[in-house]
Amino acid sequence: MATPLRVTGAWVQLLTHWLDDQQLPAPELRVLLDSRAPADLVPMPLWQSMLEQAVAMAPSRSLAALQIGAQIKPRHVGVLGYLLLACHDLAQGMAAYQRYERLFYGDDLVQVSLGTNEVSLAWPAEASTGELADTVAIAALLCLLQRLLATPLRPRRVSFAFVAPAEAGAYASFFGCPVTFSAVVTRVDFPIEMMALRLPRSDPGVQQLLHRQAQALLLALPDSDAFARALQHCMLRLLPEGTLSLNRVAAELHLSVRSLQRRLEARGESWSGMVDGVRQQLAQQYLADSALLLSDVALLLGFSEQSAFNRAFRRWTGDTPARVRRRLLLHS
CATH class of the missing domain: 1.10.10.60 (Homeodomain-like)
Incomplete structure (x- = not known):
């Protein structure tokens, strides 16, 4: 039996920051969001419902989901976000994400593959969390990497397992690369040379301590x-x-x-x-x-x-x- 997917209370605060950014009062949704502490486990259906409530207030459903993901900071991913911040380069950061993804989703889903010219992060279609949650997750991934690297970051292509939304053009504009829908996996492809990019806040001592904390959390x-x-x-x-x-x-x-x-x-x-x-x-x-x-x-x-x-x-x-x-x- 598959493990039910979930996110964390820290993650759902992306919505709080988006509501603030858009100056939307949304009192009922804010009460629900404020009831979740960072360490709380939030079932995926509840997260999907929160997103539906949020984007219903925006003129563009797709653009709203992309903007929500763009609110990402390391704290929204808990110890995993701070661990990425302390890594030496992007390759080390992606390895850390693959190792500790279960802290975020409650399961190990991502598949990392290296080719001659590119590296790919892929999630099976059966693990898709739907149009909104998948959009937020991939937008957040790209924006977090950009923040960690302090440099513009463009993937070669992005693929989603859900069908193309009415505003599909917003995705290509946001990611700056070709975007496909109804794919067999949710996937992001990067140029292989990006893996060597140094993370400017790398700290081996802090990284080691955070690895221990992440391992303890897995246990x-x-x-x-x-x-x-x-x-x-x-x-x-x-x-x-x-x-x-x-x-x-x-x-x-x-x-x-x-x-x-x-x-x-x-x-x-x-x-x-x-x-x-x-x-x-x-x-x-x-x-x-x-x-x-x-x-x-x-x-x-x-x-x-x-x-x-x-x-x-x-x-x-x-x-x-x-x-x-x-x-x-x-x-x-």
Whole structure:
């Protein structure tokens, strides 16, 4: 059975920024958008419905969808957007997207192929999310790459799986290349030389830390219920920021502190036990990675000082992070 596609609360805020840009009040739609925290998982049918409500207010349906995608900033894609920002070049960035796409859609869909003269990103037609959502996604992809590169970017061609809309000409004008419809895949083809373009904000240290965070988020995707997933995602996102607290998580999940505590108690959990459990699980994963310094591990787990991490780790395991790392690396 195919995994139901979804997007994130951070992604749907593209609509909020478009409404602001167009100076559209849209009170009912804004209430719905504001009810989604960045870490929330938004089912694809709800996202499609939001888009339908938005473009109904615009004179041009196709142009509105393209404009919504053009609002993209790294924050709309969460940790994946910031990871792309820290990559060395476009080839590395596309590899990161392929590796972590599941954080965005809930499934691995993109197929990257290299030819002699071009590189292609393709999504199967059966995974199409419809005219509006597909348009927003591909427009956002191209605009995000342009922002990351700080240079004009033109693909060789763009193909969509949906039938040609009435305003098909708006697509060729927006992408600056031939655009086809009713294709067997949704696809973007780039000149191969673009893969070597340097990303101006590349930061290897930040990139390494974001890779670890993305890997941790992948581990938390799973077959757990919606509340558990939302809680895990929120905790994993806030840990490296050093802002993880009961009040902050309750606010992110749109719950009162007492409601969150009651839900944890119903599962036989406590807040402190949850934080310790997440940190201990991640610590084992991070310590097994020789590329991370112990100070990096402490930072990723949200400790202000390595000494605080050492004390917590000894409380969890009765041992020190350094000794556990030596054993893990010895048996790896």
